[in-house]
Amino acid sequence: MTTDNTTSPGTGSNRRQSGLARAWPGLRGFLGWWLDALASWLPQRVRAVFGLGQQRLLLRRQADDLVLAMTLPVQPGEPALRDLAELPWDAVAGEQEPMARLLTPRIANLPRWLLLPARSGLRRRLQLPAAAAERLREVLGFEIDRQTPFAANDVFYDARVIGRRGDGQIDAELVVVPRASLEAAVTALGPALGATLSGVDMADAEGRPLGVNLLPVAQRRRRRDPRAAWNIGLVSVLLVAAGAGLWQIRANREAAAEAFETETKRRAKQAQKVADEKRLLVDTVEGLRFLQETRNGRPTTVEVMDELSRLLPDGTFLEKVSVEGEKVMIIGLSSEAASLVERLRPSKLWKAPQLTGALVPDQAKGKDRFTITADLVVIQPRTANKPPRGQKARPEGAP
Structure with missing residues (x-):
């Protein structure tokens, strides 16, 4: 059996995209925490102008009245509530926009959330690996059948991280509300007011919102982010x-x-x-x-003549002494011509003296004409043996 180990061209890009997808939730959470921490140092009015307050307009039913409350972030992640007004429930359900006549435009335009009482749903606290925080809602969606008496299709749910442990575990909470209860609560607001909801949260035992959104994504009203214009401007300037x-x-x-x-x-x-x-x-x-x-390094003509006068016998007459290059040629008459080569051999100024041609007798003078050649002893200059620039001298006999 053969195995194909060929990697498709898109494998590397898919891995990078999956890595970014895994890292994005943590990065988004860090940016949100950092922005909330910075915003907590600003006055409330300044935060409201720049849209950094993350304020919400909460709607909760209390007996036969609809209570309007606004979140006031005291510290990041720990909002406080301030009640604004109470309206008769029957009057609210029939009006198109009951908030406009009671609230200022800035508060009336805040994201509207329905706050369900604590008894409306179930909360289950679980310990999970830290890696599950990246996709917490999807992970806890598989725990609904085991942790609650409801089926996954019969509820609306959300999840939140409560805390992190030092052993690589996190404390998470699963919040479940029956589908029928949530739909009935939204329907009771009336079609006009129910369509303006951005989310549905549930209160804890002390009446504070948990910070989850149980409303289906398709039913959430998307409001314009007040920081979008500032972000676009800042990004453009950047x-x-x-x-x-x-x-x-x-x-x-x-x-x-x-x-x-x-x-x-x-x-x-x-x-x-x-x-x-x-x-x-x-x-x-x-x-x-x-x-x-x-x-x-070469003998001079004077030295050659002096050497000849010292070595040649008295019965020898020179007609011509020629020095050409490293050769010396001697022409003359001598009664001892046959022995001249041996007489010239001991000289240190030349080497290999020899007769050139035959001896020619001169009857008139009673002598023999001779021609002797020899090689001058030349001392080679030091620069002649220097290697070319950039090369090393090779030893003698080397190829």
Whole structure:
């Protein structure tokens, strides 16, 4: 059996997307906590102007009246309630917009939530792994059948994190309300007021909202985020500033690169000129040294004549002495021509003397004409054995 280990091109991108999807809930929670912590330092009016108060208009039924309350965030995650007004329940159900005549426009436009009493539903506290916090609602949705006497299709539910433990566990709470009870409570508000609800929360034993939203997503009214305009403006300014900064950085880098290139070319020309002058000077000095050493290593004509006068016998007459390159040629008449080669051999100024051609007798003078050639002993200059620049001298006999 063969196994195909080929990875599809989209596998890497899918993994990245899944990693971002897992990290996003935690990041979103951190940003929300950070924003709430910053907003808690601002006065209430300032928070209201910038939409940082996260205030809600809560509707709860008390006997035959509808009580209107507003959340006042004292600390992040611990809102307080302030009752605003009480309306007869029958009067509220028939009006189109009962809030407009009682509340200021700013409060009337707050997100409206129906607050159910604590006895309306069930709450179950569970311990779960910390990884479950990323998809807490989906995880606890599978626990409804085991933790409550209801089926999952017969209730509306939500979940919240109560606390985190040091052993990698979290304390979570499952809040369940029967579908029929929630629908009846929303229907009792009337079609006009029920359609304006952004969520349904449930109160705890002390009457404070739990912070869950039991209303189905399809029935929630989406209100314009008061911070959206500020966020768009700030993002636009940030993008413009970032673009301008990047453009300025790019322009500065280009200018610096052009200046550096110009300076580099100028210095390269100077360096090339100095190198050429140095090479010319070195070549001239080495040439003069080579000529001097060559001249010093070769016997002069005077030395050759002096050596000949010392070695040749008295009955020898020279007609011509020629020094060409490393060769010396001697032409003359001698009565001892046959022995001249042996007489010249001990000299240190030349080597390998030999007769060139046959001896020619001169009857008029009674002598033999001879022609002798020899190789001058030349001391090679030191510069002649120097290796080319950048190479090392090889030992003799090396290939």
